[in-house]
Each structure stands twice: as C-alpha cells, then as structure tokens.
Amino acid sequence: MKANRHTRLFLFFLCSIFAFLSSCRDEFEDNTYTAYAETPIATYLKNNPEKYALWVQVLEKADLFNTLNINTVYTHFAPVNEGVERYLKTLNLASVADMSKEDANYLVRYHLIPDFEIDLGQFQSGAINDLNATDDNLFVEFRAGGLEAIYLNGEARFNGFDIKATNGIIHSLDDVVTPLTATIADRLNDPKYSLFLEALESTGYKELLSTIYTEGTDAAGNPIQQRFKYTAFAVSNAVYARDGITTFQDLLAKLQVPSGSDYSAASNALNKYVAYHLLNQQLSYADLGQFPTALKKVNLPTLATNELIKVSEGTAGLQLNENPISRLAIQFLETNIACKNGVVHEVDNWMPLFLPEQVSVIWEFTDYPDIAANVTQYRNRTLGAQYNKVFTANELTSIVWASQPETRANVLTYRNNRSADGIWYTGTLNYDHFRVELGESGWMQMKSPTIVRGKYKVKLVWPSTRNAASTGICAFVLDNVMIYPRLVLSNTSTDRVSTQELATVDFPETTDHTLRILSLDGKLLTLDYIQFDPVN
Numbered sequence: 001m002k003a004n005r006h007t008r009l010f011l012f013f014l015c016s017i018f019a020f021l022s023s024c025r026d027e028f029e030d031n032t033y034t035a036y037a038e039t040p041i042a043t044y045l046k047n048n049p050e051k052y053a054l055w056v057q058v059l060e061k062a063d064l065f066n067t068l069n070i071n072t073v074y075t076h077f078a079p080v081n082e083g084v085e086r087y088l089k090t091l092n093l094a095s096v097a098d099m100s101k102e103d104a105n106y107l108v109r110y111h112l113i114p115d116f117e118i119d120l121g122q123f124q125s126g127a128i129n130d131l132n133a134t135d136d137n138l139f140v141e142f143r144a145g146g147l148e149a150i151y152l153n154g155e156a157r158f159n160g161f162d163i164k165a166t167n168g169i170i171h172s173l174d175d176v177v178t179p180l181t182a183t184i185a186d187r188l189n190d191p192k193y194s195l196f197l198e199a200l201e202s203t204g205y206k207e208l209l210s211t212i213y214t215e216g217t218d219a220a221g222n223p224i225q226q227r228f229k230y231t232a233f234a235v236s237n238a239v240y241a242r243d244g245i246t247t248f249q250d251l252l253a254k255l256q257v258p259s260g261s262d263y264s265a266a267s268n269a270l271n272k273y274v275a276y277h278l279l280n281q282q283l284s285y286a287d288l289g290q291f292p293t294a295l296k297k298v299n300l301p302t303l304a305t306n307e308l309i310k311v312s313e314g315t316a317g318l319q320l321n322e323n324p325i326s327r328l329a330i331q332f333l334e335t336n337i338a339c340k341n342g343v344v345h346e347v348d349n350w351m352p353l354f355l356p357e358q359v360s361v362i363w364e365f366t367d368y369p370d371i372a373a374n375v376t377q378y379r380n381r382t383l384g385a386q387y388n389k390v391f392t393a394n395e396l397t398s399i400v401w402a403s404q405p406e407t408r409a410n411v412l413t414y415r416n417n418r419s420a421d422g423i424w425y426t427g428t429l430n431y432d433h434f435r436v437e438l439g440e441s442g443w444m445q446m447k448s449p450t451i452v453r454g455k456y457k458v459k460l461v462w463p464s465t466r467n468a469a470s471t472g473i474c475a476f477v478l479d480n481v482m483i484y485p486r487l488v489l490s491n492t493s494t495d496r497v498s499t500q501e502l503a504t505v506d507f508p509e510t511t512d513h514t515l516r517i518l519s520l521d522g523k524l525l526t527l528d529y530i531q532f533d534p535v536n
Helices: 001-020 040-045 049-061 080-092 099-109 182-188 189-205 206-211 239-240 248-255 269-276 369-374
Strands: 076-077 112-114 139-142 148-152 156-165 167-175 213-216 225-227 229-233 297-301 308-314 315-320 330-341 343-347 363-364 387-391 400-404 414-415 430-438 441-448 454-464 473-478 481-488 494-509 512-521 525-527 529-534
Touching: 001 400, 040 049, 040 156, 040 167, 049 076, 049 080, 049 099, 049 112, 076 080, 099 112, 099 441, 139 330, 182 225, 182 229, 182 330, 182 343, 182 414, 182 481, 189 206, 189 248, 189 269, 239 529, 308 454, 315 330, 454 525, 473 494, 481 494, 512 525
Parallel strands: 076 167, 229 343
Antiparallel strands: 076 112, 139 148, 148 156, 156 167, 213 225, 297 308, 308 315, 330 343, 363 529, 387 414, 400 441, 414 430, 430 525, 441 512, 454 494, 454 529, 473 481, 473 512
C-alpha cells in the first residue's frame, strides 16, 4: 500500500509541477524522494551549512525545501551565506525569519529552472533560453577573467559550477540575484537616456515597452495572458550630442519632422526612427550573432515597416549597419541590459535608418512573436519529451488558413523535438517545425520578413517523413504568383531533411512578401524554413 501511495503521488507531481512551484505551500513536505545513497538538491545544500545555511532557511521559509528534494530535474542557482546576508541588509531585514513567505517563495523560484539540467557547457553570453519558475529569462555574462568572472544577471558571480545532485544541477553564487521587475521603459527612465525616452513617449512606444503581459482569450473564450518580448537599441544623450542633437527639437530638425506633427503615425519620420531601434523579439548579444551557416551577416526586421538593421562580425565583435564601402559601423557600448520584457543594448551612434545590401534571408515559419508568446517550450533545445502546441485560428494573426472542412481540428501544430528524435531535432532549424493538415484544397498564408530589393533564388527546407506512399503534396504561391505547382513533402525510404529550389524571383522594392501554401492532397505537411539567396 505504501508503494502504491508513492506511485500515485509521483504521477500526480508530473502533472502538476508548475502549479506546485507557483504555490507558497511545500506540497512535498512528507513525500520527499532520495535515490540510493546520493543526495538531492535541498539535502545537498543542508549538508553544507558553512556555505548554504541561510539559503536553506530561505527554502524552508518559502515552503519549497522538500519540493527541491523530489525525483525530477532542476537547475538551481544557490547563493552562499555571505550573499544572503548582503541581500537581507539591502532589504533592511535582520534575518530570513523577517521575510514574508510569499517573497521567499518568489525569490527561490526566480533562482530555479524546472525540468532542465543546464550545465556550464551550455552557458553563453546572454539569455538562458529555458525560463525559470517565475517565467523569466536569466542572463549569463562573461567578463574578462575566465571562469572566475562569469555573472548571473550581471550582479551575482558564479563561484562554483555543475554540482551534481540526484535531481539536477546546482550552480553556486556569491550573491542573491534580485528578481527582475524593470521593463525596458523602466531601464530607459535614466537621465543618460532622457532624449531617447522623450522620443519613445512622443511616438507612443513607451507604453509598448512598459507592457509585460497582453490580455487575450483562448479558443473557448477564456481570458489568457500572452507575453511579448522586445529588443531595444538605446542611444544616450552623450551620443546624440556628438551629432549636434541636444534637445528633442534638435532631433526633430535632424529628421526633418515638423514640430507638432502626428508623431504616432507610422509614416511619420520620428515614428519610423524610434521604431527602427526596436525589434519584436528578445535577442541577446549572443542571439544577434547567430548567423545562418557560413554567413557573417544578417538583416533583422525592425518595428519600422520594411526597415532593416544589418548585424555583422567586426574585428572587435558584432557591429551594426556597416557601410560596405567605408567600413564604418555602429558599435555596442553596453549589451544585455536585462529587462522583464526583453533586453536593451546601448549603441555608440544615433542610428538613423539604413538600407543594407542583399544578404541571404532565412525565413523560419515558426519565427513570429505570437508563436513565441503562445508556446511554453519555444525553441527549447533541452527537452526531455516531445512538445506539441496545437493552434486555433483566433490565437494567431501572423498566420491565417482555410481548412477543409472549416471545422477541421489540429490544422496547425508547432512541434519542438527532443535530442533523441534524430533528424527532427538535429536536422531542423532551432529544433522546431510546423506540422500542417489543411485537408484537400486547404491553404495557409503568412508574411515573410522584409527582404532587400533584388534577385534571389528561393528554396524550401523541410523534414521529410517516411511514408508508404508519396503524400503531403502542396503548391507555393508568392505574391499571387505560382512559383512551384506541385511538391511532394513525404518520401518512401526514411526520415530525412530535404531541400527543393522553388524559383528565382526579382523583388523591385524592399518590403515583405506574401506566401500561400496550397494543400493538394490534404495530407500532412512538415515545414521548416524558406531561404532566399542573392543572385549577383
């Protein structure tokens, strides 16, 4: 009977882990799990009081001590005693006992990434992709000094890595990481950015950058919260001054914008200028440097319609908007200023609009803000089990479709694969792809990123599933022109990644483009990305 009881509790845990982590009560107070003679996370910390006694007190105050002993997987960042003492002092608290249970609970969850073991080898400069238990990204920063100078969120130095417990990994910190609450707008509310902030306020973008959650509804009409994240390239007053811009009126004159015009209009030059400094996704410094294979530059779409930022490799690291003739480029002054709703990078130029040259463009079908906002395991590279998210039409604005019949279920599925899934993991870009079942004669449609005018070869890359017969037959229509009338996506031999050149196109202007995919046989379509390669 006792064994059955523990089995039921364990299964119940698997279904409810996030609910438990959000609770202020330790649900596993009487049901902790220790494998063999080894040690789970909380017990390890308690067995080392000379380093972690105060953090153990925080775990117990939060009613999460026993939660960190259960048989699951965590990455836990544990501050040493001296760091906890410094944290308490900043709060004017005499001891851990003076903390509220709610504050302690949130603090522990901020230092905890459930379901994943993230070791030192997976760290890179920038955001950790896996969200912590408060639904936030933590940021790793590498400073000069090697392993002795790696920081979490820019404030807590690592003093130990990869301490293996039976239910995960512990990384030891010199200090407590203060839970991040500042938005991008909050970070820019600094005297050094006052002119840039005034431009944000005048155009209405400050409100966007102050938002953490957007209210919406699910397929059943129930209220839901969607979380969008952004990247801002901030300009300081000192940088503006180098170009003779010391007041808001100077900026308007520089942009040739009439004072008192409608700055909120997308066509207004000030609005376009401000929007040009914003991306609709969170991209850390390391993310900005993730170029397509064999390429050293990429053009990123901004919130300014059809305006692109060029990111390339320079002699001292990444740079923006390099002039291919003069070789002058914008440099970063500060990177990875972490925010609750994204990240800020400070640049050394006032950064007016810039028309980059043609580059190869990879249009990944899953690369839309509303996809990321609705997917809890978006592009997660360390999944222990396959992840699927089935979309309903009212959840998305970036992709529309008409299925046959209209009431067809499971039309569009986002799939992120685990490393054990072979080509579905190693062969797809960012470990994910779409699985589409539109029914015979159904279609789906979406907008491409902005592409610089010019001639391109267009090719499709997709994971081709093994099938007893040729299925998943579709056609491709770009900007209302049929560019490929019949393509078979499945094959009869083995699972593999396939590539097919669809067409050569010549775009007369720099803009986005509309792609419609027609399902000819109604069978499964597996879609990863389309690549546009310049033709000189």
